[in-house]
Amino acid sequence: MAEPGALSEIDAGPAGLAVRLRGVTKVYDNGVAALGPLDLDVRKGEFISLLGPSGCGKSTALRLIAGLNAPSSGEVGVAHRSREAQAAHSIGFVFQEPTLMPWTSVRENVRLPLRIAHASPAEADARVAEALAQVGLADFADAYPRELSGGMKMRASLARALVTDPDILLMDEPFAALDEITRFRLNNDLLALWRNLRKTVIFVTHSVFESVYLSQRIVVMTARPGRIAAEIRIDAPEPRTEDFRTSPAYAGYCREVSNALAPSYAGQAVS
Template sequence: MSLPPSPVRAADIAVRLRAVTKVYESGVAALGPIDVAIGRGEFVSLLGPSGCGKSTALRLIAGLAGPSAGTVEIAAASSETHPGHRIGFVFQEPTLMPWTSVRDNVGLPLKLAHVTAAEARPRVDAALAQVGLADFADAFPRELSGGMKMRASLARALVTQPDILLMDEPFAALDEITRFRLNDDLLDLWRRLNMTVLFVTHSVFESVYLSQRVLVMTARPGRLSAEIAIEADVRDDVFRASPDYAAYCRRVSDALAPAYTGVLAL
């Protein structure tokens, strides 16, 4: 699949963090200071060791927590039909309600927003179709595979028609074949829906395959230590087997290695 270029222009920034830090009440300094700008329609991955503040950064962008210092700026939506901005969040676990159907799980954000059932139904059906779950709308989570549960979680994020999609290691627990398939499906959705995607992962290989830029973070408190542009027009099995892919993976791995100095010695 072909990818658009990834320049970040000042007038076209979707998310900006300015000198952001996060210190928890326990005194743990989790993040920053960190400065970063994400362009509209970009696919960017945050890569770093466990506990370096990747998930914290997503929560600050989503407004689920506030920074201890600095500012988190979210640009207004680019579409005139959707004033303001919408943020979708896909967590590490699907967190589906086991007692209700896939359709009701996906429609939950609309129900909480007091969208009428008549308006919500076609939007839910469209989101399920986008992730390939149209035939499982009436199924219960216990009847789904791990990959299908994550698709349902993605549909729940897409049903609000977000401009910005935040994804916190969504495929980490899946087998390799399922993960590869969902990587391709995610890239296809990103291209078709023109979303800004910020994707957290521990995988060098996944970050290189998906991203236009990989932002490498230090150990806690997480700061940006490297920014690597992945300049590949097509992402497919041929790219995965190419010397360019291997070279990018080595470059990202080398940038990440200092974050594990001392960690592996514990």
């Protein structure tokens, strides 16, 4: 077992895993047992959602995978293309809030990870332009965050996560605060990006409907301390369109996921 808090490398071959959690737990200093024990495998290029009640450890799991926190016990394994990639931001993180710097432009917000990585100006310019184009913000590179809508701010946050060309994209309820129409549009755009780039995506959400629409697999978690209650594969044709949202198959999957989730909310107020 790796030393707690250290990310170990796992097989990054063509059929390998992107993430592997084994016996992972997290107990905070105040004694709250937030997570685990948790065992989870995520394949390269897979899109999965973590779904569960508030406080069940979904965000904690993302932070452990990203190396932002250390597990109390167990092993977190992450695959990388190379040791150089491991050192150069091979994980992108999109938080629930865009966390953009208000005093500078969209372009400079997206450039920040490359500044930290000491990328050359020419390389940074090219990568920033590509990331902004990928999320549909090429025409807003010189805008300031205060000039953007909520959806556009989240696109800028996504571009910032993509600018280092990460292997793994971790997304912590990124669309939760958006109106329904904007959320649907960003769901569609995120799926299009995933199909084009084939990143491994681990997506945290409270929404059954969003998880079914986006995911290849949904990991339903129990109430705190979070463990896996069920894993449900969504075998829907690709590409997914608005027709899928109104199909009997979609309704059936939503019903199945809701039923699997219900015990996790027993005795709780639904948030």
